[in-house]
Amino acid sequence: MEKATHNLQMVDLKGQYEKIQAEIDAAVLDVIRSTAFINGPKVREFQANMERYLGVKHVIPCANGTDALQIALMALGLEPGDEVIVPAFTYVATAEVIALLHLRPLMVDVDPDTFNVTAEIIEQAITPRTKAVVPVNLFGQSCDMEPIMEVARRHKLWVVEDNAQAIGADYTFSDGQRRKTGAIGHIGCTSFYPSKNLGAYGDGGAMYTNDDELGPRLHMIANHGQVKRYYHDLIGVNSRLDSIQAAILDIKLRHLDDYAAARRAAAGYYDQAFAGLEQVQTPVRHPRSTHVFHQYTLIVKDGQRDALQAYLQERGVPTMIYYPVPLYEQKAYINAMANSFDKLPVTDYLCRSVLSLPIHTEMEESALQYITDAVKAFFKSRPK
Ligand SMILES: *Cc1c(COP(=O)(O)O)cnc(C)c1O
Numbered sequence: 001m002e003k004a005t006h007n008l009q010m011v012d013l014k015g016q017y018e019k020i021q022a023e024i025d026a027a028v029l030d031v032i033r034s035t036a037f038i039n040g041p042k043v044r045e046f047q048a049n050m051e052r053y054l055g056v057k058h059v060i061p062c063a064n065g066t067d068a069l070q071i072a073l074m075a076l077g078l079e080p081g082d083e084v085i086v087p088a089f090t091y092v093a094t095a096e097v098i099a100l101l102h103l104r105p106l107m108v109d110v111d112p113d114t115f116n117v118t119a120e121i122i123e124q125a126i127t128p129r130t131k132a133v134v135p136v137n138l139f140g141q142s143c144d145m146e147p148i149m150e151v152a153r154r155h156k157l158w159v160v161e162d163n164a165q166a167i168g169a170d171y172t173f174s175d176g177q178r179r180k181t182g183a184i185g186h187i188g189c190t191s192f193y194p195s196k197n198l199g200a201y202g203d204g205g206a207m208y209t210n211d212d213e214l215g216p217r218l219h220m221i222a223n224h225g226q227v228k229r230y231y232h233d234l235i236g237v238n239s240r241l242d243s244i245q246a247a248i249l250d251i252k253l254r255h256l257d258d259y260a261a262a263r264r265a266a267a268g269y270y271d272q273a274f275a276g277l278e279q280v281q282t283p284v285r286h287p288r289s290t291h292v293f294h295q296y297t298l299i300v301k302d303g304q305r306d307a308l309q310a311y312l313q314e315r316g317v318p319t320m321i322y323y324p325v326p327l328y329e330q331k332a333y334i335n336a337m338a339n340s341f342d343k344l345p346v347t348d349y350l351c352r353s354v355l356s357l358p359i360h361t362e363m364e365e366s367a368l369q370y371i372t373d374a375v376k377a378f379f380k381s382r383p384k
Helices: 013-019 021-034 041-054 065-074 093-100 119-125 145-155 214-222 243-274 305-314 345-353 365-380
Strands: 058-062 083-087 104-108 130-133 158-162 170-172 178-180 187-191 205-209 226-228 296-300 354-357
Touching: 013 021, 021 243, 041 058, 041 205, 041 243, 058 065, 058 214, 065 093, 065 158, 065 187, 065 205, 065 214, 083 093, 093 104, 104 119, 119 145, 130 145, 145 158, 205 214, 243 296, 243 365, 296 345, 305 354, 305 365, 345 354
Parallel strands: 083 104, 083 130, 130 158, 158 187
Antiparallel strands: 058 205, 170 178, 187 205, 296 354
């Protein structure tokens, strides 16, 4: 068996760091020498640069993406028992914060091509108790937000975008206007977890909004509900982005579009190599969204996913299954859910069929060739 000559990884944070090492090291040392570790000027600089990059009025940094979602929901004045629509095919954080706040997650299915919720799916699920929806821009592309915002407007729902995986992607409206993902709903939330497209060297997150009432409110809640120090108007939490992470993120933000381009180039290589391979479905691009490929996720047909994963692993190709279990089958959520059902067919199928291949900013052509050759060799070794 041919052994991998590459050290293949799902993400290559070391290779990425080495290219910007001098800048990063200097920025980190600056913060240490300044001792302004919390709420230092670097945090405000990064915040302002994010506002410019995203084209939003308010960016509120916080400690991680899960906190961002929680604080966003806390800012909306929801009552215990209110329902929040959430896709069942997502990372657990999206539903976790809903349940923690004594709201009720109303789990819905997703589109089989984009893996995202749609306006039609959302509208069918709405009940008189539904107050909000959390569309997730999964794997790096936007939900079809224009019709989603229209359904939300008609039914008076808040829209909190979970943009943890799609920072930097653009969505185009029918009038030609382009906006960054996360800047379309009432609040957008993102994560700076190291492997995310804009990753810190530790934890971090942010919320963004164009709403002049929500902006200061989110800031207050993230800060113990303080209007000024030691005056608390709201019950809040303690959720901060520290200055070292802000300094690192501020540098990486300048490279974000190049990072997306590198991911897109790798995705293009995969697409081409798998064209005509009937046993897999390559990622479908929604015509309104650019794709920043947080993940490159195949649908492996005919129940061959686990066998392909094992075959690749033997050849030194790491893969991941995002996500193996629908949220409604997770033990913790069976009682917390607002709805109950046997299965959501698309979510159920995807959990059994998806496989994410390595994709990051440092993919070399020889590695891509090795990976795609291994995938093709697997299917050649199998009867049709
Ligand atoms: C990563 C992620 C989160 C949570 O972010 P953390 O920073 O790890 O708390 C939430 N939602 C989605 C879809 C994510 O991928």
